[in-house]
Amino acid sequence: MEKIRLGFVPLHRYPFDENWALELKNRFINVAEGKFGNFVELVYPTEKHTKMGLVTDDDDAEATIKLFKERGVEGIVMTTLTFGDELAGARVAEEFKGYPILIFATKEPPTLPGGFRRSDSFCGTLSLTSALYRRKIPFLFGGIVFPEDSEFAKEFNSFIRITSIYRSFIGARIGLIGPRPERFETVTFTEAKMAEKFKQRVVHVTLLEVVEEARRLPDEDPEVVRIAKEIESSVDVSKVPKDIILKMAKLETVLRKIVKEKKLVGLGFRCWTEIQRYYGLSPCHVLGRLTQSGIMSACEVDIYGVLTMVIQYTASLGTSPPFFIDWTIRHPSKLNAFLAWHCGNAPPGLFCAPGKLLYHSIMYRDVGVEKSYGTLEGRLKPDIVTISRLVEYDGEFKLFVTRGKALEEEAEFRGSWVWVEVPDLDKVYRTLVEEGFVHHASMVYGDYVDPIVKAAKILGIKTVVV
Structure with missing residues (x-):
C-alpha cells in the first residue's frame, strides 16, 4: 500500500519558549518517522518555509498550507508545542476542512527558575480546539502527550488507519x-x-x-x-x-x-x-x-x-x-x-x-x-x-x-x-x-x-x- 502522507503542524506562540518548541518538534518527528516510517510520509515546515520551522502566525500558516498542497497531504496532525497560535492552526484547518485532523496537546517541561512557565499547551489547546469547533471543522483529540509516550504511539497508529480509510472511501x-x-x-x-x-x-x-x-x-x-x-x-x-x-x-x-x-x-x-x-x-x-x-x-x-x-x-x-x-x-x-x-x-x-x-x-x-x-x-x-x-x-x-x-x-x-x-x-x-x-x-x-x-x-x- 502506498505510504500515507500526513501534514505535521508544529504550533508555537510567542513569547513562550521557542527552544522547547523546537526540541519537542524534533522529538515528534523522530518518533513518528522512526516507528511508522514504513507506512507514513511526514510532511512538515522547515526553516525554509516558516520562522524556525514552526507555525506561529498567518504567514507561517499560509506557507504551511502551500507546502501541504504541493505535497498532497491526506491528513493533518497538529500539536501545540507551547501555547500554540490558535488562529494559525485554525487557518490550516480551514483549508483542509473535511480531511482527517488529529490534535495533540503536549505535557509541560519543568518550570524555569523564578517560576517562569515555558509552554502552557494545556491552556492553548483549548483555544485551538474551540476555534475549530466554532468553524464546524471535525477533528479528533489524541490526548496530552510526549511523543515517547505509548499513548502517542497508539493514537498516531490509529490515525494512520483513519487516514487510510478516508483516502480510499472518499471518491471511491x-x-x-x-x-x-x-x-x-x-x-x-x-x-x-x-x-x-x-x-x-x-x-x-x-x-x-x-x-x-x-x-x-x-x-x-x-x-x-x-x-x-x-x-x-x-x-x-x-x-x-x-x-x-x-x-x-x-x-x-x-x-x-x-x-x-x-x-x-x-x-x-x-x-x-x-x-x-x-x-x-x-x-x-x-x-x-x-x-x-x-x-x-x-x-x-x-x-x-x-x-x-x-x-x-x-x-x-x-x-x-x-x-x-x-x-x-x-x-x-x-x-x-x-x-x-x-x-x-x-x-x-x-x-x-x-x-x-x-x-x-x-x-x-x-x-x-x-x-x-x-x-x-x-x-x-x-x-x-x-x-x-x-x-x-x-x-x-x-x-x-x-x-x-x-x-x-x-x-x-x-x-x-x-x-x-x-x-x-x-x-x-x-x-x-x-x-x-x-x-x-x-x-x-x-x-x-x-x-x-x-x-x-x-x-x-x-x-x-x-
Whole structure:
C-alpha cells in the first residue's frame, strides 16, 4: 500500500519558549518517522518555509498550507508545542476542512527558575480546539502527550488507519456487474447520495459484456494461464473439472482488466443464477481471489457491502482481506456464537487449511452440479475479528461495528465458514433488527474498532457500536 502522507503542524506562540518548541518538534518527528516510517510520509515546515520551522502566525500558516498542497497531504496532525497560535492552526484547518485532523496537546517541561512557565499547551489547546469547533471543522483529540509516550504511539497508529480509510472511501469508484437479484431489496443503494456525500461513483458494467469478453479469451492467453496455475497450486482442485479452472481464470482476467481500466476499488457482482446458466460456473472463488489481492468484491451486487469491505481493508493498511458474510445461524450450545458464512467467497489466505474447490451447495439445485462449480469451501482460521456493516436510509449513512472472536471449532458445513463469538449476541442481533441493518456484513481479522469508528466521525457517518 502506498505510504500515507500526513501534514505535521508544529504550533508555537510567542513569547513562550521557542527552544522547547523546537526540541519537542524534533522529538515528534523522530518518533513518528522512526516507528511508522514504513507506512507514513511526514510532511512538515522547515526553516525554509516558516520562522524556525514552526507555525506561529498567518504567514507561517499560509506557507504551511502551500507546502501541504504541493505535497498532497491526506491528513493533518497538529500539536501545540507551547501555547500554540490558535488562529494559525485554525487557518490550516480551514483549508483542509473535511480531511482527517488529529490534535495533540503536549505535557509541560519543568518550570524555569523564578517560576517562569515555558509552554502552557494545556491552556492553548483549548483555544485551538474551540476555534475549530466554532468553524464546524471535525477533528479528533489524541490526548496530552510526549511523543515517547505509548499513548502517542497508539493514537498516531490509529490515525494512520483513519487516514487510510478516508483516502480510499472518499471518491471511491465501485463497479456494478449486473443488476441486483430481483428479490434482494436488501442490497439497494442510493447512487446520488454516494456522489453527494462522498464523491463516489458507481460504474455500471453489464454481465453480458463480462461473459462475452471471458468467452473470447483463448486458453493460451498468458494471464489466463498464469491465473489458472495459481489457482491449481493454492487450493484443492481435485473435485473440479479442468475446464472450470480455465473458465474461472478467464472471468478473473476480464474483471481485473475492468478494475484497472475503470480505476475501481472494488465491485459488486451478480453471482446467481445467470452466470451459472450462461457461463457455466459460480464466481465465488474468483471474488475471494480478487478480495485477497486488494480488490474488494461483494456478492449479490451489494454496493454498500463493498464500501464496508473498503473501510475494513484500509483500516488494516491492506494487510488483512475481509470476508463478506451472512449472519447465518446461532450456535447450538454457545449462546453468544453465530455462524459467519457465505457460499464460498472467502479469500483463500483466511482458511485454516487449503480450501476445497467444489460446486455451489445451493445453486446446484437450480442449475445442476456441472454448472455450479467455483466455490472455495472450508473452515476459516481462529482469531480476533471486527464485524461491520454500512447502510443508508433517507440519505443518512450509518455503520454497525462490533468485535468478536473466530473460534477453533470443527463442524460439518458447506461453503466458507467459521463460528464467531461476540460478548452479547442477543444485543448484537437486536441492534441489527431495530437499526435496520441487513443480513450481509464484512468481517476482518484484527481489532480495528477504534480507527473505523473515528474515521466514521470524520466522514459524517453515524456509528452503532455494540
